[in-house]
Amino acid sequence: MPTKTPRGMRLIITLVGSRNAGKSSLINALTSQDIAIVSDQAGTTTDPVAKQYELLPLGPVTFYDTAGLGDTGEVGKLRVRATLKTLWRTDIAILVVGEEGITKHEEKIMQTIRELGVSFFIVFNKLDIRPPSSKDIEFCKAQGYFFMSVSAKSGEGIQQLREEIIDFAPAEIKCEPVLAADLITEGDWVLCVTPIDLAAPKGRLILPQVQVLREILDCDAVAVTVKEREIEEAFANLKRPPALVITDSQVVLSVSGDVPDTIPLTTFSTLFARFKGDLPCLVEGAAAIDTLNDGDTVLVGEACSHHAVADDIGRVKIPRWISQYTGKEIDYEVYAGHDFPENLERFKLVIHCGACMINLAEMVRRMNECKRRGVPITNYGVAISKIQGVLERIVAPFDIDVRTVNAKTISAAQSMDKQTP
Numbered sequence: 045m046p047t048k049t050p051r052g053m054r055l056i057i058t059l060v061g062s063r064n065a066g067k068s069s070l071i072n073a074l075t076s077q078d079i080a081i082v083s084d085q086a087g088t089t090t091d092p093v094a095k096q097y098e099l100l101p102l103g104p105v106t107f108y109d110t111a112g113l114g115d116t117g118e119v120g121k122l123r124v125r126a127t128l129k130t131l132w133r134t135d136i137a138i139l140v141v142g143e144e145g146i147t148k149h150e151e152k153i154m155q156t157i158r159e160l161g162v163s164f165f166i167v168f169n170k171l172d173i174r175p176p177s178s179k180d181i182e183f184c185k186a187q188g189y190f191f192m193s194v195s196a197k198s199g200e201g202i203q204q205l206r207e208e209i210i211d212f213a214p215a216e217i218k219c220e221p222v223l224a225a226d227l228i229t230e231g232d233w234v235l236c237v238t239p240i241d242l243a244a245p246k247g248r249l250i251l252p253q254v255q256v257l258r259e260i261l262d263c264d265a266v267a268v269t270v271k272e273r274e275i276e277e278a279f280a281n282l283k284r285p286p287a288l289v290i291t292d293s294q295v296v297l298s299v300s301g302d303v304p305d306t307i308p309l310t311t312f313s314t315l316f317a318r319f320k321g322d323l324p325c326l327v328e329g330a331a332a333i334d335t336l337n338d339g340d341t342v343l344v345g346e347a348c349s350h351h352a353v354a355d356d357i358g359r360v361k362i363p364r365w366i367s368q369y370t371g372k373e374i375d376y377e378v379y380a381g382h383d384f385p386e387n388l389e390r391f392k393l394v395i396h397c398g399a400c401m402i403n404l405a406e407m408v409r410r411m412n413e414c415k416r417r418g419v420p421i422t423n424y425g426v427a428i429s430k431i432q433g434v435l436e437r438i439v440a441p442f443d444i445d446v447r448t449v450n451a452k453t454i455s456a457a458q459s460m461d462k463q464t465p
């Protein structure tokens with residue numbers, strides 16, 4: 045059922061390599077389907093072509109067939125850019141090597157992939173024409189690169205290639221990170237609070253809420269879903285207190301007042317912050333809100349392009365709450381979809397959405413990029429909990445000490461300020 049799995053959960057495998065190394069044919073062989081353009085003419089593929097496939101026992105994966113990374117000219121530059129953009133969200137890259145073997149071009153591709161921090165291995169294609177040269181084999185061994193040989197044409201080595209992809213899959217994907225499953229046990233009651241306001245889509249719940257509800261059911265626990273106005277009634281009717289309350293971040297302040305301190309409370313956003321990356325890092329980033337000054341620019345990152353509503357959370361509510369909290373005049377820039385700006389240094393803080401539509405690898409890479417540039421990053425839910433003064437309670441189920449984290453961030457911000465002329 046590949047089309048029913050949220051896009052953010054798919055493993056992304058990108059094939060890179062020289063023109064006509066046989067990337068398209070290899071995807072055809074791996075998926076046993078004809079999906080990419082295959083031609084005798086070199087460089088037929090332009091924009092990355094995506095193919096979804098059920099790679100068992102791993103689950104749904106997306107193969108990307110990319111244009112060359114060494115193209116020149118105006119169109120070539122666009123192709124290179126499109127390929128790099130795909131690599132940003134890649135879990136595993138496969139460098140496909142054709143009859144020419146490893147040339148300077150392949151070495152440059154390897155360098156690019158390494159710089160992006162994407163794990164990769166080398167596939168010598170066209171085994172039916174010639175096996176890899178001993179020079180290339182020596183090169184791979186000396187560099188410590190895993191390699192194998194296949195023939196997309198005859199099918200030789202294709203099943204082994206599927207198995208190697210599974211082996212290379214990031215541990216986070218293979219060990220199936222959980223949203224709330226480790227916080228509850230079978231038979232527990234979990235109260236979910238989902239306000240239905242102007243921003244709520246018509247006739248359905250949003251994806252993060254659906255995923256959490258599904259996980260609660262998978263745990264054989266009982267999920268009770270209410271709007272914030274019905275919390276009191278829910279408590280009055282539950283025969284035993286819930287093991288956990290999960291609320292939408294936008295009403296976290298009022299919900300924290302309604303839920304007794306003895307009951308663990310967190311937010312959907314916080315669950316996703318942990319599920320899609322590094323919760324302590326996002327908590328650390330939230331402390332930077334205290335260091336914002338007049339004229340600072342904050343980047344609001346959204347992982348999908350959705351239609352912005354009147355009281356949009358990222359564009360309207362969070363900027364308003366931060367202004368009220370800090371009393372400062374701050375500029376906001378919104379980046380939606382797969383685009384994440386390269387010149388991050390000009391932002392004082394990045395506030396990211398729950399990232400339900402991108403995969404773990406891309407979110408982790410965005411966070412790493414921020415860390416590398418010294419820009420704090422947090423997410424909507426963690427930032428809201430911080431502004432509302434309930435962060436300590438919201439992250440308590442995950443054993444995070446907010447006070448230690450705050451001290452670390454503020455001291456880092458002070459040292460950055462001292463370095464700024």
Ligand code: SF4
Pocket residue numbers: 251346347348349350397398399400401402
């Ligand atoms: S903006 Fe972010 S959290 Fe909201 S639906 Fe899109 S990807 Fe998911």
